[in-house]
Amino acid sequence: MSDDIVLRTENLTKHYGGVHALMGANFEMRQGEHVAIMGDNGAGKSTFVRQITGVEQRTSGKVSLYGEEVNFGGPLEAREAGIETVFQTLALADDLDVSDNLFLGREMTKFDWLGPFRFLDYKGMRKATMEGLVKTGVKIPNIRNTIRNMSGGQRQCVAIARTATFASRLTIMDEPTAALGVQETAQVENIIRTLKDQGEPLILVSHNMRQVFDLVDRIIVFRRGRIVANLNKEDTDGQDVVAYITGAKTGEEFAGAA
Amino acid sequence: MPDTSHGIGGLTFDKAKRSWPNELNILLALVIIIVVFEVLGQVLPYMNDQSFLFDSRDRFDSIFNEARLQIIILQVAIIGIIALGVTQVIITAGIDLSSGPLVAATAMIAMSFGQTELVNGFPNPKALFGTWAMDLPVVLPVVIGLAFGAIIGAINGTFIAFLRIPPFIATLGMFLICRGIALWWSGGNPISFPTESFKYIGSGMMPVVWFLSLAVIFHVIMRYTVYGKHTYAIGSNEEAARMSGINVKRHKVMVYTVASSLAAFAGVVLAAKSETAQAGMGEFYELFAIAMAVIGGISLQGGRGSIIGTVLGAMVLGVIRSGFTYIKLDGSYQLMAMGSIIIAAIILDQYRQRNKA
Numbered sequence: 001m002s003d004d005i006v007l008r009t010e011n012l013t014k015h016y017g018g019v020h021a022l023m024g025a026n027f028e029m030r031q032g033e034h035v036a037i038m039g040d041n042g043a044g045k046s047t048f049v050r051q052i053t054g055v056e057q058r059t060s061g062k063v064s065l066y067g068e069e070v071n072f073g074g075p076l077e078a079r080e081a082g083i084e085t086v087f088q089t090l091a092l093a094d095d096l097d098v099s100d101n102l103f104l105g106r107e108m109t110k111f112d113w114l115g116p117f118r119f120l121d122y123k124g125m126r127k128a129t130m131e132g133l134v135k136t137g138v139k140i141p142n143i144r145n146t147i148r149n150m151s152g153g154q155r156q157c158v159a160i161a162r163t164a165t166f167a168s169r170l171t172i173m174d175e176p177t178a179a180l181g182v183q184e185t186a187q188v189e190n191i192i193r194t195l196k197d198q199g200e201p202l203i204l205v206s207h208n209m210r211q212v213f214d215l216v217d218r219i220i221v222f223r224r225g226r227i228v229a230n231l232n233k234e235d236t237d238g239q240d241v242v243a244y245i246t247g248a249k250t251g252e253e254f255a256g257a258a
Numbered sequence: 259m260p261d262t263s264h265g266i267g268g269l270t271f272d273k274a275k276r277s278w279p280n281e282l283n284i285l286l287a288l289v290i291i292i293v294v295f296e297v298l299g300q301v302l303p304y305m306n307d308q309s310f311l312f313d314s315r316d317r318f319d320s321i322f323n324e325a326r327l328q329i330i331i332l333q334v335a336i337i338g339i340i341a342l343g344v345t346q347v348i349i350t351a352g353i354d355l356s357s358g359p360l361v362a363a364t365a366m367i368a369m370s371f372g373q374t375e376l377v378n379g380f381p382n383p384k385a386l387f388g389t390w391a392m393d394l395p396v397v398l399p400v401v402i403g404l405a406f407g408a409i410i411g412a413i414n415g416t417f418i419a420f421l422r423i424p425p426f427i428a429t430l431g432m433f434l435i436c437r438g439i440a441l442w443w444s445g446g447n448p449i450s451f452p453t454e455s456f457k458y459i460g461s462g463m464m465p466v467v468w469f470l471s472l473a474v475i476f477h478v479i480m481r482y483t484v485y486g487k488h489t490y491a492i493g494s495n496e497e498a499a500r501m502s503g504i505n506v507k508r509h510k511v512m513v514y515t516v517a518s519s520l521a522a523f524a525g526v527v528l529a530a531k532s533e534t535a536q537a538g539m540g541e542f543y544e545l546f547a548i549a550m551a552v553i554g555g556i557s558l559q560g561g562r563g564s565i566i567g568t569v570l571g572a573m574v575l576g577v578i579r580s581g582f583t584y585i586k587l588d589g590s591y592q593l594m595a596m597g598s599i600i601i602a603a604i605i606l607d608q609y610r611q612r613n614k615a
């Protein structure tokens with residue numbers, strides 16, 4: 001297996017009881033590549049994301065990161081392995097403030113010998129939060145504000161700032177601009193371009209055709225739990241992609257899949 | 259560079275609004291209740307010249323009636339210790355109904371290792387075990403009591419976190435089990451005559467010392483440590499906490515263990531204070547502890563509430579109890595009044611939430 005491959009899934013499958021949400025997904029992405037995942041609602045995009053990020057345990061199949069097979073027992077293991085994710089549900093704690101949320105699960109601490117009762121380094125976390133926000137240009141009125149009092153777009157900004165604040169080997173964003181205004185969307189797209197310039201790989205789940213064609217190198221289409229197309233941006237166009245999404249077309253190598 | 263400390267994106271941040279924490283409302287309520295009793299004392303005809311708050315013999319130099327203040331806080335100290343744990347459980351969006359019977363069971367168990375061999379030169383008439391269990395160093399009964407509480411809490415937490423039993427049901431079951439253990443331990447007989455050092459744990463104002471010290475410790479823990487932050491995170495959004503990498507199940511077990519250990523400690527203090535342990539002790543304690551947290555502004559949906567709030571909630575209950583005695587209304591009225599106040603506190607909380615959302 002080449003080290004050039006950032007992420008590879010083989011026959012990745014997930015059943016929720018009788019619901020076959022994801023079936024035999026074979027996926028591969030290279031270093032520095034930005035890949036979009038498209039597909040209708042319920043096609044299995046978020047399910048795919050949840051299987052690679054350790055949020056759920058897959059029914060069968062293999063996942064490898066940088067050539068090494070991985071079996072994440074939970075989301076923290078995936079984060080520690082360098083996968084940063086903006087989940088579609090955002091995964092924010094409403095009653096905590098911005099910097100609490102950015103560092104939730106991997107707080108900066110003092111007196112670590114106290115185990116679970118080790119102290120939080122609020123000062124350090126707030127400073128790092130400010131730096132992260134400035135770096136990403138994310139706009140948040142006050143980092144001491146609890147998430148509860150924020151708009152949908154502001155919440156999304158917090159979730160995105162969280163991934164951008166930590167160094168990562170793979171970034172995954174599940175519909176990061178779904179709730180954002182024009183300006184904020186542009187901001188997120190800029191963050192993504194920065195990642196591209198730095199050679200950091202990214203998986204972007206999006207319904208926005210313009211955005212996808214602007215940002216990524218390759219487009220993967222999901223339909224009813226299966227991958228039905230793997231298209232280089234140069235070889236395709238919006239109409240073509242829509243044909244795959246709706247089922248009017250299926251890629252040759254995936255024939256018989258759906 | 260944009261000024262991120264104040265509203266960018268057209269928003270401004272109103273510092274004045276945020277600096278009014280919920281706890282101040284409760285403090286205000288506390289003051290109002292005290293004033294009401296003070297006024298009632300002046301107005302009611304049969305009260306002839308007594309004062310609720312001030313020293314009645316020499317009231318014009320504004321010296322507080324220290325004896326009453328002490329009683330107020332002493333009355334709520336033991337249940338207050340339980341409430342410190344219940345607060346943590348409710349912040350995770352759980353509930354603990356087992357603490358009252360756990361107090362009784364722990365009182366029985368701890369006391370049976372804290373007995374003295376000779377009472378006025380005669381063998382202890384309430385001795386449960388042989389002389390091997392007599393006059394043991396005081397740490398032993400305390401450690402045994404705490405360990406028992408920790409085990410009960412760990413069982414509660416395991417059922418709730420790993421077997422996904424709703425907290426209400428799991429701790430209701432434990433409520434009955436603990437009452438059963440309390441009755442079974444000595445076959446229903448009271449256990450009495452503890453050693454001097456065991457008595458000391460609950461003597462005089464010691465319960466208040468324990469309550470306030472533990473309140474300070476847990477205030478710091480909930481506010482400034484990872485344990486506290488994760489407790490709030492789980493109550494705010496359990497799924498988000500899990501996705502952020504918090505081991506939610508393990509943390510819940512820890513919270514229930516801490517809560518039951520606190521209840522067990524309350525049992526030890528109660529046994530020491532009463533110098534006897536009975537299976538019927540701690541009746542309704544679990545409910546009063548929950549009431550303290552609720553009056554203290556906790557949200558039963560989880561994620562919000564504080565140790566300071568609960569301490570103030572305890573003071574409110576204490577003042578009401580003492581105030582009713584002061585204006586000579588008996589226990590039946592007290593219960594009705596407390597019930598009304600609890601309902602009022604919950605209505606207020608929902609009103610507040612609706613306004614915020």
Ligand SMILES: Nc1ncnc2c1ncn2[C@@H]1O[C@H](COP(=O)(O)OP(=O)(O)OP(=O)(O)O)[C@@H](O)[C@H]1O
Pocket residue numbers: 016019020021039040041042043044045046047048088
């Ligand atoms: N926890 C679950 N239990 C049962 N079924 C589930 C669960 N999560 C997802 N599903 C089902 O799996 C299928 C795929 O869902 P998924 O969330 O992956 O869709 P998606 O492609 O992300 O859609 P969208 O564009 O709406 O976000 C759907 O039919 C959904 O109902």
Ligand SMILES: [Mg+2]
Pocket residue numbers: 045046047088174
């Ligand atoms: Mg989705």
